Amino acid sequence: MLCQHCKKHEATTHIKTMINGEYTEHMLCPECAHKLGYDNMFSDFSADFGGLLSGFFSNALPAISGAAHCDSCGSTLNDIKRSGKVGCADCYDTFFSELLPTIRSIHGNTEHKGKQPGAIEYTVNEEKSESPSGSKIDSLRAELKQAIADENFERAAQLRDEIKELEG
Numbered sequence: 001m002l003c004q005h006c007k008k009h010e011a012t013t014h015i016k017t018m019i020n021g022e023y024t025e026h027m028l029c030p031e032c033a034h035k036l037g038y039d040n041m042f043s044d045f046s047a048d049f050g051g052l053l054s055g056f057f058s059n060a061l062p063a064i065s066g067a068a069h070c071d072s073c074g075s076t077l078n079d080i081k082r083s084g085k086v087g088c089a090d091c092y093d094t095f096f097s098e099l100l101p102t103i104r105s106i107h108g109n110t111e112h113k114g115k116q117p118g119a120i121e122y123t124v125n126e127e128k129s130e131s132p133s134g135s136k137i138d139s140l141r142a143e144l145k146q147a148i149a150d151e152n153f154e155r156a157a158q159l160r161d162e163i164k165e166l167e168g
Contacts, residue, residue, distance in 0.1 A: 003029035005036070013038060070094045137166050 003011045009029035015038055017024050028038065069076045075087030077095055086092060092099060104110050140163050147156040 001027050003027065003032050005032040137163055140166070
């Protein structure tokens with residue numbers, strides 16, 4: 001599709017706008033998109049995001065005058081408060097006591113829990129087998145239970161298959 005502005009080049013940018021309830025769409029080439037100011041829609045996003053975080057930090061962090069700074073990156077607590085961004089990973093250790101209340105208020109917790117798999121249950125038929133291979137099956141079932149408890153699922157799958165073979 002050709003650019004709807006210059007009608008010369010291939011359109012690569014699709015612009016949708018809603019102004020006073022009126023919806024419009026435009027297909028523009030890169031040159032026209034640049035001329036009309038649509039070349040970098042997210043250029044101010046990082047500044048706005050930093051401003052959002054700095055709002056959290058500026059209300060929660062005390063203003064510190066002095067030479068407290070991170071040995072790794074040189075950031076001060078005032079730099080973090082102003083930008084809303086921590087300079088490096090070592091800043092968390094350097095400013096731990098000052099950052100902790102803010103992190104707790106933003107995230108609700110200061111310890112990462114992560115995802116945990118749901119309870120994994122595998123039911124093994126407990127009935128005693130009366131065949132000569134019954135003791136072998138019983139020992140395999142016991143080993144299967146232990147493999148599941150140890151979360152050694154590859155071994156548990158092998159044992160399950162052996163039990164199925166023996167049961168016939």
